[in-house]
Amino acid sequence: MAEGLRERKKRQTRQRISDVALGLFVERGFDRVTIAEVAAAAEVSVNTLYNYYEAKEDLVLPPDQASPQRLADIVRARQPGESAARAVLAHLRDELRRRDRTLGLTAGFGPVFHMMRAAPTLTARLEDLGRQMTDALATVLAEETGAGPDAPTPRLVASQIGWFHSLVYAEIGQRIVAGEKPDTIAEAVLDLLDLVEGLLSEQALAYATRATRKE
Template sequence: MAEGLRERKKRETRQRISDIATGLFLEHGFLTVTIADVAEAADVSVNTVYNYFPAKEDLFFDRSAGVVEQLSRWVRGRDEGESAARAVLRELRAEAEAVSPRIGLMQGYDRFMRVIHEAPPLRSRLWSLQQEIHDHLEATLREETGAPDGDPLPGLIAGQISWIHQTVFVTIGREMVAGRNPDEVSREVLVLLDDIEELLSEKVLNYAVRGAQ
């Protein structure tokens, strides 16, 4: 029981530091705020912050692990008779129809995106995250299809699916920064997803179809 309490306290401390850091970054900018500023605001030592977040960028992208694994989760959860690409398209459509904050369809998302655009280290980390998303999805597709290590197809399909995901997020980010209404943007994203699906080849759309369980 004591071990469980310690772990819960660690999670709470980590979350509190992350929330405080995000607020400071949004208010003052990523480059202006220091780790010492975060530590002071959170009433912890600088070393404590580094114990939870090895790099300053980790404070801003605290939930990146969930983002990296998202496409793989959608692919693994695809329905019987559904391909990997169609599963991702379905999930993105559902998020857009729900005007979901998970894909940036919310007031205030423009502040988040501006912080990234104004900070080269964050733009660099975002690029790295996109590569991690691709690599994680490639590994998932290889596992789901049983493709051998030398088969290039899982990587190529992962690139196509990652492009779908990235295009949607880039479009939403751009429109929200422009001050658009989330409801309006969500409708445009649904049209965009239809356009994207029309561009995809049958080979992409029919890759990794789940058979009967």
């Protein structure tokens, strides 16, 4: 369906607000910029800004991109014959090969990353987001495997998947700080995922394998 004029204007306004906010945050620091200053620089009212972003942190970590359902959604979409862990590994590899911007693999992301690391509210939100992703994934794994409410396996497998998912972001961050280029980072993290897969137990790698369709 073609995008209507109203929808296009809303998308453009949302993007302009985000771009202006990131520029101010990088220049002056996240905690030193107010919502009112972002609104003024983006030439919108404060109320309009809040219509697009419910919280200041959303300007950096928008819920549609930094979703607590990220891991659960990846696992829900896995192919027949594919397990939960292998689905997430494959998804991460695909994002790395595409130099996906959600991983920070774009030129010029370094200053944004430094700004985020310097803001306690953003780092706390990222940590909480990781926990929420693991919780949501554990729920999906328990539902799909028919595990009881007290069964530990879904939580343990979700925790391992959450661990290597977080490891990817941590490794990318360290390499950004070191000044490495996106292509170099992506290749190094792909090698790291190969190592991670080799270290995971076969039980974890095979857990919650989706049944193949019968002919």
